[in-house]
Amino acid sequence: METLFRSPSVDFHAFAPEIVLVLVLVVLLFVDLVFEERGRWATSTVAGIGLLASLVPVLTLAVAGGDRSLFDGAYVVDDFALVLKGLFLVAGYVTVLISTDYVAEGDYYEGEYYFLLLSSLLGMTVMASARDLISIFVALELLSIPAYLLAGWRKRDLRGNEASLKYYLLGVFASAVMLYGMSLVFGVTGSTVLSEIGDALAGGSSTVPVVTVGIVFVVVGFGFKVSAVPFHTWAPDTYQGAPTPITAFLSVASKAAGFVALLQLVFIAFLGQDDVWAPLFWVLAALTMTVGNLIALRQTNIVRLLAYSSVAQAGFMLAPLAVAASIPAERGGIANATEAVVTYLIIYAAMNLGAFAVVMAVARKTRSGEIGSYGGLFDYAPGLAVLMAVFLFALAGIPPLGGWYAKFVVFKSLLDAGTGAAVALAVVAAVNSVIALFYYASVARQMFMDPVPDGDTTRVQVPAALTASLALCAVATVAFGFFPNLAARLGDVALFGALP
């Protein structure tokens, strides 16, 4: 007799990274519960090792190869998903490294901190595989809600409260807008699976205004997540008020998750509707990089400067999306744009995490985030000053540091498209990279050319975990610059399984 309910067959190998993360979460709770206050240091170790452990199944899946599709195509493990999962987990590991001493020295709840951090990462790994409106939404909430809490972790700090509240309110608002957009799309197409939506929208009959509104709402919703102008207003305040490791995490991993969702939605579900999203992304990209850069020029606080710089960097990552539909098939089509965005995300993660790690190391001595407090850093902490210069000039895109290749692939993508609009955007981007150099160089000027403001030249003590994270980021940043193949190969293979 046939049963009405068939339990879906689950490929546990495909789920292994997430399963390992869930196990680590349970262990973390257990450790926090059992150990006394003195033993809490163990939580960061467990979190770090757990993240490395969850990388193992990502690697075995990559070695095994082949695309795995679960739940009728709602959850797909393909090369794209694996590369991004790897990126999230490594970025998460670096976040744990830079958090270790910061959290241990502050009056913080360590166990909960790492629990929430890993929960957010779990949401991100799910996001990389989510190919269905509902699973995308679940992943988004899973990665966002812990992040709202983490942003307000310094609960007696006014700025911390502001950070959390702003982030929460705008985040929830964005979710609502997005959900509404998703419901409109579902209403027209009758499906939540991205590939089915793509098929439904590709047939010209569905170019009804409702679809346009739906797509715009979804893109706007994720525009908040990736802090695209004009939806960026939460970012500087949240970045400044949140604990610095969380700021680094938000500006790298959380932003990457937003881009992952955008790539999936736009390139799988909305592919046929490029006359709706292409101009939208063009405007978003041009505005984001220009406004982000211009406001960054006026910043006096290093974290706010990095916040606006990361807004501007998001503009560069949005640029390939704007022209993806015009890239001819023989030059890779949308795969070309996907490659550009993923390569950018990988390189950006290394250099931006590195910059935040230096900010944390310097703040241990100066207890300040003002750019003025970086005066004369080279005199008493030459290593940190050189590393900061490496990360900043990498962000500016100066060869041979990693950032040049990230910018290069974006330019290449724009010129591959070759339309007038694409070339215009390339020129906007070129002008912006010169503007950006100015503020990155002004920090370098402080460090190398100005005197120490308070004359205090005691050395900076950098704890081991922070040193490790600095070394990791620096090696990656320089290696990506000399051997761009490392990042380019990852970007190259990171294609959707469903794509031709």
Add this chain to the structure above:
Amino acid sequence: MESLDDSALSLAVFVPLVVAAAMLLVPRENETAHKLMALGATLATFAVGMLILARFDYGASDQLQFRVDAPWIDVINSRYLLGVDGISLPLLVLSMFVCVLVVVYSWNHFPEPHNPKAFLILILVLETGMNGTFVAQDLILFFVFFEVVLLPMYFMIGVWGGEQRQYAAIKFFLFTLFGSALMILSFLALYFSGGQTFSIQELVAVAADNIPRSTQLIIFGGLFMGFAIKVPMFPFHTWLPDAHTQAPTQGSVILAAILLKLGTYGFIRIAIPILPEAAMAWAPVIGGLAVVGIIYGALGCLAQSDMKRLIAFSSVAHMGFVMLGIATLTDFGINAAVFGMVAHGLITGMLFFVAGSVKDRFHTLELSRLGGLLLQAPRMGWILGFCAMASLGLPGLAGFWGEFPAILAAYSPAEGLSEALFRTYMVIAALGTVLAAGYLLWMLQRAAFGTPKPEFAEAPIADMHWPEYVAWVPMLVLILVLGIFPGLLFGLTDGAVGNALSSFGAGG
């Protein structure tokens, strides 16, 4: 020897960088170790250069030799392609040579705030960038090396420079970065329209046929901006006087002797051979800006009261001669240009060395306060005189062979270019040499002749130290040798220049 041939160019490029990385690990206090390591690195690199000179096949100087071809960035089909021919070899060896001498000169001439470790590391990184640019045969590789020099020079000017160093440093950085942003866009355009390759040689072969003339003109415009800012040509030269005046002596020497050549080299290696039609169309503009630069630079010199600033403006004028030679698009003119690049590197490098040593002793370069150098430090005074003579193009010294043939080449430019126009350029350029004699002799007169001004009359002014002897004598000898036997260099460049112009067909 075979395996050495394969790795010679990679060694020439990366030995300085590897030693610089090693120096990071040595504590700052151990200054002698840093000096020895830097000297060792530059000497070793120079030895590789000598080996390349010895094993170079002079009969085939138009061919790329010591080629290295390895995968680099597969995704964009960019390869690790190195090679030298008769055009790059003299510039490569010049770069190695100057770097050794700069390190020697630095021995007891570290500008404030001292810190030999950082200073020497920057020099080594610069050397990697410069050597790499001269041997790279892939556009992306070229771009990366071209940009590698930016950061060390920015820090060298900004940290060790004069009063206005921060302004000069960021001005230098922003100007060049703006040029290179347009340059990389042009490289990409070449890639897309020229057959999906970044290899310079392959592009030379295919680009001229594949790219329509209108597109060529635009791409050449982007390349022109990138290279002309680096040269620098009028009107993009404004960063140069500031950078030169504010940079420490060593920075000025490297800037004048080699960095400026990256721009002219880019024209000869990339812009002209790959886009001959566009070069033909742009040549009158380039020639025009070149002669404006010659006259403007000379007049600028006459208006200067600071010796270093005067030499900086003379660079604008001299690079004008080089660009005029290039603009003729003839074999003769481009040979003269390459000779002019080497000669200017040696002579202006020397002038900046002397200016630096004068500043060391008098703590000023105001020409109105100087005087009587020949009485107080006769050897240095004579060297200044020698360099001034070489710089104004006295026959028998290297400067002559850069300027005179360039002017001569303008008499009969390549077929298709207006003779009347270029002959006008020729006359103006010739006037420029008269002005050059004027400002250089004027400088010499004010700095070296007469009696010392009262404020320095009693001051104990030391004549040359040993690092100055060691650093300067080889350059002076070379200026003389190249002046007497110009064939040494012309013989080397001629074949390669002919090859670079081969895409002109009859024009070459």
